[in-house]
Amino acid sequence: MSSPTLPPGLAIQKADERIMTLNVGPQHPGSGHMRIIVQIDGDYIVACDPDPGYVHRGEEKMAEYRNYTLNVPHLERPVIHDSCNILYPYVLAAEELLGLEIPERAKYIRVIASELNRCIYTQYWLAIYGIFLGHSTMFMWPAGDRELLIDLMEKMTGARVTHSYFIPGGIRNDLPANFEDVCLRQVNYFEKRIKEYADVFYNNPILISRTEKTGVLTRENAIKLGTTGSVLRASGVDYDVRKKEPYDVYDELDFETNVMKDGDSYARSRIPWLDMMESCRIIRNALQKMPKSGSVRVKLKPNPKGELGSVYKRIESGRGALGCYIVSDKKVEPYRVKLSVPSFRNLIALPHLLIGEKLGNMPSVYWSLNYWPVEADR
Amino acid sequence: MSVIAPNFKLSEFIKSILDNVFWFLLIFTLIGIPAVMFILFYIEMPVIDGELLTPFLALTWLADPSRSIPILKAFMATDLFRIAAFPGFGFAALLAAGTIFVERKMLAKLQLRVGPFYCGKVEGILQLMGDGLKLISKEIIIPAKADKPLFWAAPVLFVATAAAFVALIPVAPGWVVADLDVGLLAVFAVIGFFPIITILSAWSANSKFPFIGGIRALYQMVSFEIPLILSLLGVVILTGTLNLSEITASQSSFPWIIFLPIGAIVFFITMLAELERIPFDLPEAESEIVAGWLTEFSGMMYGLVQLGTYLKLYSFAALFVVLFLGGWNGPMIWPPFPEEIITEGIELGPVTAQFPGLPVFSQEMLNGTIWFVLKTVGVIFFILLPRGVFPRIRVDMLLDLGWKKLIGLAFVNIFIALGLLYAGILGPGGIL
Numbered sequence: 001m002s003s004p005t006l007p008p009g010l011a012i013q014k015a016d017e018r019i020m021t022l023n024v025g026p027q028h029p030g031s032g033h034m035r036i037i038v039q040i041d042g043d044y045i046v047a048c049d050p051d052p053g054y055v056h057r058g059e060e061k062m063a064e065y066r067n068y069t070l071n072v073p074h075l076e077r078p079v080i081h082d083s084c085n086i087l088y089p090y091v092l093a094a095e096e097l098l099g100l101e102i103p104e105r106a107k108y109i110r111v112i113a114s115e116l117n118r119c120i121y122t123q124y125w126l127a128i129y130g131i132f133l134g135h136s137t138m139f140m141w142p143a144g145d146r147e148l149l150i151d152l153m154e155k156m157t158g159a160r161v162t163h164s165y166f167i168p169g170g171i172r173n174d175l176p177a178n179f180e181d182v183c184l185r186q187v188n189y190f191e192k193r194i195k196e197y198a199d200v201f202y203n204n205p206i207l208i209s210r211t212e213k214t215g216v217l218t219r220e221n222a223i224k225l226g227t228t229g230s231v232l233r234a235s236g237v238d239y240d241v242r243k244k245e246p247y248d249v250y251d252e253l254d255f256e257t258n259v260m261k262d263g264d265s266y267a268r269s270r271i272p273w274l275d276m277m278e279s280c281r282i283i284r285n286a287l288q289k290m291p292k293s294g295s296v297r298v299k300l301k302p303n304p305k306g307e308l309g310s311v312y313k314r315i316e317s318g319r320g321a322l323g324c325y326i327v328s329d330k331k332v333e334p335y336r337v338k339l340s341v342p343s344f345r346n347l348i349a350l351p352h353l354l355i356g357e358k359l360g361n362m363p364s365v366y367w368s369l370n371y372w373p374v375e376a377d378r
Numbered sequence: 379m380s381v382i383a384p385n386f387k388l389s390e391f392i393k394s395i396l397d398n399v400f401w402f403l404l405i406f407t408l409i410g411i412p413a414v415m416f417i418l419f420y421i422e423m424p425v426i427d428g429e430l431l432t433p434f435l436a437l438t439w440l441a442d443p444s445r446s447i448p449i450l451k452a453f454m455a456t457d458l459f460r461i462a463a464f465p466g467f468g469f470a471a472l473l474a475a476g477t478i479f480v481e482r483k484m485l486a487k488l489q490l491r492v493g494p495f496y497c498g499k500v501e502g503i504l505q506l507m508g509d510g511l512k513l514i515s516k517e518i519i520i521p522a523k524a525d526k527p528l529f530w531a532a533p534v535l536f537v538a539t540a541a542a543f544v545a546l547i548p549v550a551p552g553w554v555v556a557d558l559d560v561g562l563l564a565v566f567a568v569i570g571f572f573p574i575i576t577i578l579s580a581w582s583a584n585s586k587f588p589f590i591g592g593i594r595a596l597y598q599m600v601s602f603e604i605p606l607i608l609s610l611l612g613v614v615i616l617t618g619t620l621n622l623s624e625i626t627a628s629q630s631s632f633p634w635i636i637f638l639p640i641g642a643i644v645f646f647i648t649m650l651a652e653l654e655r656i657p658f659d660l661p662e663a664e665s666e667i668v669a670g671w672l673t674e675f676s677g678m679m680y681g682l683v684q685l686g687t688y689l690k691l692y693s694f695a696a697l698f699v700v701l702f703l704g705g706w707n708g709p710m711i712w713p714p715f716p717e718e719i720i721t722e723g724i725e726l727g728p729v730t731a732q733f734p735g736l737p738v739f740s741q742e743m744l745n746g747t748i749w750f751v752l753k754t755v756g757v758i759f760f761i762l763l764p765r766g767v768f769p770r771i772r773v774d775m776l777l778d779l780g781w782k783k784l785i786g787l788a789f790v791n792i793f794i795a796l797g798l799l800y801a802g803i804l805g806p807g808g809i810l
Contacts (some may be wrong), residue, residue: 022586030665043773132665134656134770140489200767206657207769359590360772363665 019046026054030132030363032373036350040359048354050347056377063337067303068094071337073164078341078375080161082121084113085317086375087166089324090337092247092313094168097306097328100298106170107248108290112183113156113165114315115279115286119190120149121318122272125370129269130201132363133210138201145193148186155179168304170297180287191280194273202270211265215353215365218263225349228342229320230271230370235263241316252289255282265361268368272318303332319343319370343376447738454738457555465549467541473754474688478506480755481762488766513681521674525582532579533675533682539571540689547696548623550706550746561622562614565697566607569652572690573599576661576671583674591670594773595654595661601780602651608788609644612795613701616804626705633704637798641791642702644784646760649694651780653687655761657768658776695757696750703753706746 022038025031033055039047059078063071075090076083088110095102123146130138150160155176157163165172201207217227222235232239240257242250258274260267306328314323320342327336346369353365453459460466479494483501486493498504520526545555546564558564573596580592614620616637617628635642651658662670675683699705724730771779798804 020586028668030668130769134659134663134665135768136485136656137489137766138769140491144490204767204769206771209775210769210772358772358774360660360663360666360770 024362025051031366032371033377034373036362036366038354038359038362043358043360045354045357045359045362048351050350052344052347052373052376054377055374057374059378060337060339064333064335067332068098068168068306068334069300069304071334072167073162075337075339076162076164078339078378079121079317079372081124082117082318082372083161083163084110084117084165085121085315086322086339087164088114088247088315088317089313089322090326090339091166091168092315093311093324093326094306094334096311096313097309097326097334098168098300098304099307100169100300102170102298103295104249105291105294106296108286109171109175109296110166110248111250111253111286112283112290113153113163113171115282116149116153116156117163118318119276119279120146120153122276123149125272125318125367125372126197126269129364129367132367133207135201135204135207138197141193141197141200145190148190148193152183152186155182167297169300170295172297174296180290184284184287187280187283191277194276197273202273208266210361211269211364211368212262214265214361215268215357215368216262216264217268217349217353221352222263222349225345225352227320227346227349227369229316229318229346230275231268231320231346231349231368233258234260234267234271236261241314241321245314247313247315249286249289253282253285255285265364265368268370269364272370305330305332306334314340317342319372319375320346339378341375341378342370343372347371347376451738460553460555461545465547465553466545466555469549470541470544470547470689470692471685473692473751473758474685475506476755477688477691477758477762479503480759481765484759484762485766510681514678516677518677518679519674521583521585523584524674525584528578528582529674530679532575532582533679533686535575536572536579536686537682537689539568539575540686540693542571543568543693544689546622547693548626548700548705549696549750550743551623551627553743553747554623557623558621560620562610562620562625565622566603569603569606572652573603579675580671583671585674587668587673588671590667591661591663591673594663594667595671597773598651598654598658598660598776598780601777602648602784605644605780605784605788606648606652608785609641609648609791610701611788612638612641612791615792615795615799622700626700626707629704630707633702633707635702637804638702638791638795640787640794642698644787644791645698645702647784648780649698650761650764651776653691653694653761655691656765657771659770660773660776663770691758691761692754695754695761698757699750699753703757704749705753706750708745708749708752710741710745711748 019039019041022040023035024038025035026033035051035054037047037049037051038045057077059075062074066074071090071094072087076087079086123142127139127142127146130136130142153163154160156179157165157172217225217231217235219236222232222237227235228239236259238257238259241247242255243257255278258271258278260271306326308328308330310325310327312323312325314321316322321340322342323340325336325338325340326334329335350366350369350371353369354362357365454464462468482505483493494502494505496502497508520529543565546558546561546568548554548557556564576595576599577592580588580595583589613625613634616634617625619625619628654661660670662672664670667673672680672683
């Protein structure tokens with residue numbers, strides 16, 4: 001019997017018990033900066049307790065001591081490879097509090113940057129999904145093709161990963177000359193490359209037999225547990241914030257959401273890949289419709305003060321709906337900034353999916369939830 | 379003053395070297411020379427061309443190196459040479475080292491990377507040496523609650539078993555370390571050792587992840603040993619012998635893979651599973667159980683296990699070549715000139731160039747070795763290839779494959795072999 005005062009992973013267990021407790025993480029190649037306490041009976045998982053919180057950095061508290069512009073560089077730190085998208089709701093909310101009307105061109109550039117960053121994030125996620133299944137080629141290919149878009153973002157923003165590109169009032173700087181042509185060429189090549197992943201990965205019979213019908217999340221459970229993004233769409237719910245509550249110029253763009261009915265690991269891993277192709281389509285569409293010149297930024301006063309009140313804004317990030325709630329009390333700094341992150345919502349489904357699964361399915365089910373530990377801890 | 383070693387003094391350095399020289403000379407004169415004289419007194423020196431081999435005679439080899447050929451031949455006839463150098467450990471270790479290099483470069487090309495590049499100037503050819511040096515220089519950490527003697531013994535036993543496997547492989551006609559009449563049975567016996575060593579090391583580490591990995595390895599090896607043995611029975615039925623050299627010699631006109639393709643496929647798949655290679659690398663599945671039964675090994679203990687793994691890989695590939703691809707048999711391609719040229723000399727106008735003592739190796743042996751190496755490298759290539767293409771499979775799928783599908787196919791293979799035998803086409807007294 002385990003002592004009631006200790007958490008389950010730390011409690012001392014008898015050696016002759018049938019159940020073995022495994023600490024997967026935080027020092028484990030199959031976990032992120034987190035721990036999953038797994039209890040196994042032979043090869044079957046009988047209990048699972050995800051234990052996040054190893055990389056809590058107090059981003060929300062830090063935001064209460066900086067003004068609306070200075071919050072930009074540190075708020076993108078939780079997900080540095082999806083940095084545009086995690087800033088997006090904060091910037092939208094801050095603009096409403098500061099009463100800013102941003103130019104049309106800036107909106108289009110934001111959408112392009114956001115979609116490029118979604119692809120960069122998803123490639124990273126896919127690389128780790130590949131290595132979690134023991135497929136080393138699927139680790140190297142996305143990690144290499146990701147460089148194409150990182151170079152593009154570097155041309156656009158000046159930084160390879162932490163862009164700090166979205167600021168209240170628009171974007172930090174205009175696109176470089178000749179960007180449209182380079183972007184179109186890179187994105188077309190990128191789309192051609194990711195279609196090749198189907199041959200080596202998504203249509204691979206071993207992969208399909210390993211991930212199909214494992215970790216099934218039904219439509220009802222997906223809604224009940226409050227999952228978002230690709231996890232929700234893989235369970236057959238057609239929900240995408242870009243479609244349901246369009247922000248910036250998403251209502252003018254032509255795209256579709258990908259929905260699969262199965263709700264298993266395979267569907268959850270396929271949806272982000274299909275989303276990348278949609279992203280390429282959005283980028284091409286936005287490049288066509290974008291105003292070719294004009295201002296990209298509203299001039300801000302030094303230390304702008306927000307209006308009294310609170311604003312909640314949501315966007316669709318690489319992992320799902322990402323919300324930001326800002327309360328302002330007419331001061332230079334926001335009174336409270338709350339990030340509602342998709343990673344944490346998706347993690348809630350993990351214990352429900354893993355119980356009864358085999359130990360070999362743990363990495364694929366865990367990572368198919370599109371979870372990023374640092375974002376969940378904030 | 380050097381920054382790296384602030385207490386370094388040149389005078390002390392020279393003094394320490396002189397000290398070492400002094401002690402070396404003292405010990406050599408007091409112990410070494412009497413010992414050498416003692417050995418020379420008791421050991422019969424070989425007589426070469428009617429002359430007793432003395433150290434002075436050895437000096438004359440510097441003037442005419444061809445005079446050393448007889449002693450070289452005498453050495454090559456010994457068992458020591460066979461075990462340590464040519465068909466045995468040295469040859470296999472060389473091929474294994476080449477395998478590691480080819481694996482890394484090939485996988486890198488497949489994944490659009492460069493692979494090892496800097497070490498050794500030419501395409502990172504010395505990377506393996508660097509890795510080996512690193513492993514040797516690392517600290518060996520033993521878990522506090524490990525069963526220490528068993529934990530120490532496991533890597534050594536693993537390499538020893540792999541080396542025993544190497545010893546059974548005939549490389550060229552007459553060139554095999556242990557030419558047993560029950561060679562194939564000995565191979566099965568050696569393969570049977572691997573799961574025992576794996577579970578010993580996993581159990582003795584007294585840690586959870588090695589334990590799970592060891593249990594998985596045990597499942598995998600034991601359940602795949604049955605189709606492995608059954609798939610080779612077809613060859614035994616048709617040749618009527620268990621001697622690996624005789625099995626190879628029986629394939630002088632055609633390799634058995636032509637008549638027993640199902641057996642070859644089953645053997646290849648079970649081989650991948652026995653070698654714990656992707657897609658069957660469950661015992662080392664890093665995203666599930668860290669490094670499986672290798673988790674607690676560090677430093678050169680890990681290096682030894684890796685050496686054993688690649689020796690095992692070479693041996694299995696060589697066994698596939700011997701049993702299904704005809705071993706050393708092949709058209710004469712090396713040396714590209716008839717043997718008489720060496721033995722009788724070449725007439726160059728008025729002069730006849732003589733090569734006394736040559737050839738060191740017979741032509742058959744050279745040609746056989748080349749065919750053997752070519753075929754083995756080809757098989758190794760196909761063993762390495764799935765690593766870039768397939769993900770890892772699951773335990774239940776693995777056992778399902780082993781028990782349901784492969785055993786059935788192995789029986790089909792046996793029936794084909796029996797059919798060919800009773801129809802009088804192949805086998806003893808067959809028409810082919």
